Amino acid sequence: MTRVGHSRIVPRNTVRSWLAGALTVAVALGCVAAAPHTASAANTPTPGPALVPLGTATNFAVLAGTAVAATGPTVVTGELGVSPGSTSTGFPSGVLVGAAYKGDPVAAQAQIDLATAYDDAARRPGTASLRPQLGGITVAPGTYNPTSGAFQLTGDLTLDGQGNPNAVFVFRAPGLVTSPASTVRLINGAQACNVFWQVDGSATLGAGSRFIGNVLALNSITAGAGATVDGRLLAREGTVNLDTTTVTRSACTALPARSTSTKLAAFCNPEAPGQLTLIATVTSSGAVPPSGPVEFFANGVRQDRSQSDDGGRASLTMSQVPQRTHKFVAAFTGTNRLDPSASPILTVAVGPRGVCPAPPASPATPAATANDSGQGGQGTVRRPRGDRAFKARDRERNRHRHPRSRHHHHWR
Template sequence: MTIAVALGCVAATPHAASAENTASTARTASTTNEPNPAAALSLGAAADFAVLAGTTVAGTGSTVVTGEVGVSPGSTTAGFPPGVVAGAVYLDDPVAEQAQDDLATAYNSAALRPGTASLKPQLGGTTVAPGVYNSTSGAFYISGELTLDGQGDPNARFVFRSPSLVTSPASTVRLANGAQACNVIWQVGGSATLGAGSRFAGSVLALTSITAASGTTVNGRLLARAGTVNLDSATVTRSACAGVPLRRTSTKLGAFCDPGSPGNLALVATVTSSGPVPPVGPVEFFANGVRQDQFQSDAAGHAKLIVSNIPPRTHEFVASFAGTNRLEPSTSPVLSVPVGPEGICPAPPASPATATGPGAGTGGKPAAGNPDGRKNTRTVITFPPNDRPFKARKRDRGRHHHARPGNHRRPR
């Protein structure tokens, strides 16, 4: 996508609870060799995923997934775009394979836990306390509202086990008294179907497939071992327990001449994080205080926007990383790019310099625009490696732009 910067403005160019069914709290395991039903169930690497499938993840319409998406041993996704994934996508690679292995372990662990009680298949209209539950006959159904009562304990665990799971349209799984979606597990021996417009909480661990019908909202995870995950204009947000600290991020912005498109300026945002979490998520670009567009950063934290038709004046560019479930948001310092009457990037350089550090170019020579080799006022980002970097003006060091309503600069 190319953005045109115009004089005075910036424009984007297309591109009721049943007493009989109310359960008691979880009992203690009968022997020390049995799994403790009240203990946390680890999802391992699968915990990083909002959606995981064995063969395919298929989205239709305006599906939005916040968290990682993975497929293994299959390698297919469909419907993204127009669907949006605020996270990394792993297709039949070591990351997805490990997630599937850990999902199988978690699935079997949930199956082996001692049961607290058996519940009638229809969970709608009931209130359930923490515990491990089996269906008295066949599938679990939710019609209306199911309330999960944490009884004041934010670590309260809920595990539901049945051959299949079906929620009715507009049904709700409500979390009450400290219950958290991250501590709710639905172990399904076959497939799960979430009805249109339903509001669901917890992580589904299905042996076969999972379908989320139109308008479904999921606070948790949809993890299918062998089959597909189908999402129809659904919203899936990977749950995280309250109190889990987010990792800090830092966002920097660089401007480069695009050697393949004379006259265009490439804005490259680089997001870094304080830990091993990939800095993948939505990055918004702003020019002169006006939002331009949003792109996903890749696994290396890079997001790129091409800007063209830049009129003479000094333009101020900013990149803002919106953050994810595990990463804090961050905003780059303002990057000022002066443009004279002759325009910007009139033609590709004859011998493009590769910026390998402040003041360095190809073969150790000073980079273009820095003839005396003195240290730059900003870090030069080497992406793409053959583009010529621009340098921000010294007076702009330490200035920050906050991409929030009411805090944008007016266009000059």
Template sequence: MSGPRSSRRAKVLVLGALAGGLLASGFGPVVASAVAASTPMVDLGQASTYAVLSGASVGNTVNAVGAPHTTLRGDLGVKADAQPTGFPPGVVTGTTRVGNAAAAQAHADLVAAYDDVARRTGGTALAGDLAGLTLAPGLHSTAAAVANTGTVRLDAGGDPDAVFVFKVGGALTMAARAQVTLTGGARASRIFWQVNGAAGIGANAKFAGTAMALDALAIGAGTEVNGRALALTGAVSLDANEFYSGPPVVTIAGGASATTTDTTPTISGTTDVVAPRLVTVTIAGQALTAVPSDGAWSVTSAILANGTYPVTASVRDGAGNPGTATQQLTVDTVLPVVTIDGGASTTTNDPTPTIAGASDAAPGTVVHVTADTQTLSTLVQPGGTWNVTPAALTDGTRTVTAAVTDLAGNEGTDSQALTVDTTAPAATIDGGATALTDDATPDISGTADVAPGTAVTVTLADQTLTGLVQAGGTWSLTAAALSNGPHRVVMAVSDAAGNPAGFTQTLTVDTVSPFVAITGGATATTNDVDPTIAGTSGAAPGTVVTVSIAGQTMTTLVQANGAWNATAAFVGAGTWPILASAPDPAGNVGSARQALTIAVDPPVGSGGNGSTGSPGGTGSPGGTGTPGGTGTPGGTGTPRAAPFLTVSLSAASFKSIRGRRVQVPFVLSGPAKVTLTVLRSRSVVAKLSTTRRDAGRGRLTWNGKVRAKPARRGTYKLNVQAISPAGLVARDAATVRIS
């Protein structure tokens, strides 16, 4: 049905219902409906949100300033294009719709609801005056007008879903101060008055339910309507009325579930009831009340332990309609856990490192990460992990902080000292790029400027060796047996940041000693008490050859042709062991030995002269004379003792200034050849000699130079040796201090 029906047609529908067998008499003080259980709800459609809806007009009496005025707790609508009057001062808490499609649709739904009731049959006969009656749920109808001059009670019998439907065949009137009261859980939203005519409610009355009047609907001054005033064709008039057209609204801040860190939480919300009405809040056995102010309310709970608590906020409006809101409130004072992978400190060589961690906060919770001046955000993943990647960081150490806040507002944090290090460490192998050894199982060592305990790996031949860097930055490894020849050694190490470093060396293993030989072989003889010992060597030219004899140690160099020689000083007669040795670059030492005999011939006596032969004959002139005879040979001389030979220096020691000549005086007891040898630390630095001299005093002069340069300051030994023509040897020694 698209529009309001005529009064006549409505009456026909009602009368038709009555003709179906409804009783018109026999009312008692309590009237129960025979069809209560089958009475369906009346569907108002979009008209259900309206406190007042009219097909024609709505007028509200404007009273003096300060006097009560009408308050509609719901929408206000007029199908016709006629603005309601008296608003303001009248108040509409909902939406006002006039002459638009929404108002038309609501009116159409009202007409459909009206017709729905009109078509219903059966039910209980309705008395002409309801005063003093108690009515049960169900359909109640009459073809006549109905009045209420007192109080009528509607008892739902404990069923809050019970439906009351009243079909009034004529006008509905309520006297001043008349009341419709609800008991047994009856609700105004499930009570419907279909009036086939006009409806009028007296002043200061209390009406409950939805009035659907075909004609005009008048509400007396000061009357309270716990429901709706809906008129299909007539006007609706109001005067300082309070409309409660739906259950009162109450909300709890935070919605159906909330979390707090406060153990004495403040629970708050909103409501459309006003003082002196109260908001009652129940939680954990507490019943707390608050007086709403400007639509808001709040209460504070006593101390609550961690856990989840059901909260109920309830109100009743001026008509006694209940409104409730519920919430699951979780008290949580436990800080969420958030960690950063790597612990309190970590190092990386990545300037844009992924900073990751874990948290027990709910998936989707925001994690805030700060690094240097960067602030980054990410979400906790379903597995409890999180990660962010900052923009490029400079080398150095900075503090990274991760913070997460749980649903209760608890904040958990973690921090880390993050070091970015993109510089490779220095690493070396002792000996440099090339090295030589005579050890077939060499120690390979080096340095690395990494933390002590860092692993070092060395590969050579088919070996892989590992070791640790020591406190001083050194490392050492021992290889297994290597063959002679070059080997490529590769050392590798990484610092704490992961920067790699390495060093490569060519290591030559040489275990073959160089060849050394002494001229003369294993044994040799000489009469030189200052013998020159010579030989050859396979060592490289310039290699030092060390020669020892009679307590003397001399050094010389291998020449380009492999030869070498060294001269000893003042070696006496006898057989002396000689050792000559030379190393090669790998450290192998080659050596040769010789037994050198120094032999000095003793003096020999002279025999007498033989006799002179007789003269030969004189030859004839021109002829050759006869040769003279041969004399008798002289006799063999008898050996005699050599004269005693001595040599002595005139002083035990000398002093000289650097660069000056040194005069060495001596005394001979007989003729001899004199030799002066100057030594420093057993090494010969100068050697001088004279021709044969007779007995008596003499001197040798050292120019004070070594290899053409002034001798260094220090003490030098002066050895003097005299050898007589007969081979006798005499020696003496002194020192000179050059300063």
């Protein structure tokens, strides 16, 4: 199991402000749908629901009762836990940017706190009832139940924070099913950490869906191929099943400047066919320089750590990269001022001649480019324009690199 250290998130008891805006209830086809008013001085202030207290479960991106099963190049940013079971499969084929707790007291306490949060969400009074199909509507802060059956999502669901970063959304249902490519969107200050899905059964997230919020399920949680989750997947009694899934533990931030994103690109050296240089670029949403530790992973195995400079750049050069298709990930592990983030998976195929493609037949032949668009998938490596350009970039990179990464890293 690969572990990456990170700052522990401590649950906060935040005094919730009154929300500017009121809830308009529209009745159509026998269903009641919620739509937010535009906030203005003329609106009557309405208190929003309180935050659901997750306790130590706040630190987990994935928590299961019996087992966690991951397939494909899954990436989990945050801690992973299992209790009372102790089984976790799919790592290091997948990448875990965090610690794993399996059948130990840490996971057991997280399950206790999850049960408390689950009951809290289940007992609180409701704001309104929504039609089971959530696609195509905009919802204001509140606590919602379906008029019948489970919540379903086809298309887009928009959550409107009405300018309040502390706005809380709670959805309660006997089940949750999202269709492939469905999306939950946040507008007007809403935060993923303040969205809760209390499911009195099991939850299924469709392939390629973009889901937001903390799922608190009594039974199991299944995420389809290519699904992304900004929040947490927390199952009390069952399993959490991940298929090429990206789960990023959300964190409430007092300042938007805490959030970060990480991208990864690869460069080859035509004079050293087996050599590959990975360049990670970390960006922050505010003025804090994205300087901090960056972990590099190859095929789910941690290779080394480098320190990003004030511009957010960190690099790792590997020698003697073997012939095969490799999957690389860079993870910014966070600081006390910045949240962690992981890059999409970068796939690089290494052929019999090494990393660099064969020399072009003529100067008009286009050079290969790296797949660093942030979408993952099959990628090639960018080839520098001439030996002089490569050496100049190498000198600039080494000037900012962490002392541990000044020399080439041999493949392991």
